[in-house]
Amino acid sequence: MNERPLVLLLSGPNLQLLGEREPEIYGRERLDDHVAAAASAAAGLGLTLEHVQSDSEAELVAAIHEARGRCAAIVVNPGAFTHYAWAIHDALAAFAGPIVELHLSNPQRRESWRHTSVVAPVATATIAGLGGAGYRLAIEAVTVLLEGDAVSR
Ligand code: DQA
Numbered sequence: 001m002n003e004r005p006l007v008l009l010l011s012g013p014n015l016q017l018l019g020e021r022e023p024e025i026y027g028r029e030r031l032d033d034h035v036a037a038a039a040s041a042a043a044g045l046g047l048t049l050e051h052v053q054s055d056s057e058a059e060l061v062a063a064i065h066e067a068r069g070r071c072a073a074i075v076v077n078p079g080a081f082t083h084y085a086w087a088i089h090d091a092l093a094a095f096a097g098p099i100v101e102l103h104l105s106n107p108q109r110r111e112s113w114r115h116t117s118v119v120a121p122v123a124t125a126t127i128a129g130l131g132g133a134g135y136r137l138a139i140e141a142v143t144v145l146l147e148g149d150a151v152s153r
Helices: 031-044 057-067 079-083 086-093 133-147
Strands: 006-011 048-053 073-077 099-103 125-128
Touching (some): 006 031, 073 086
Parallel strands (some): 073 099
16 A cells, blocks of 8 residues: 555646757756656655646646545646646645646746746745756655645745
């Protein structure tokens, strides 16, 4: 039986193209590389990672619902859904544990339409602009949040 707390990593649309897609912005590593880095960080911290990637908002919402009462935390890179997917906002709002919003790039430094995140108001913390290192850092952030050492408001 798996006694280790589960962390759900969610990847939104187009992230399966990482490595090929705009590498000057998102880097040359593939999604599998980022998931492996997150899984390895999680294992080292006594957590088990699950990963779901989907281009479908409905599938991401369903994965968030299925995490309720089962997963200890969620790390989510919603891709472009970040900027307009209120159903993902609402689903995350119904999740009880810590939520880390993660971006490879720093959307605040990019086009103005990326400056709004509808996920940010329900995220406990945000990591952005650190490229692939963000995946490991997001898992470390989860442990800080689960230990209750973080500032909360
Ligand atoms: C992204 C930033 C989003 O604006 C964009 O639509 C993505 C990736 C990132 O990881 O930097 O698909 O979430």
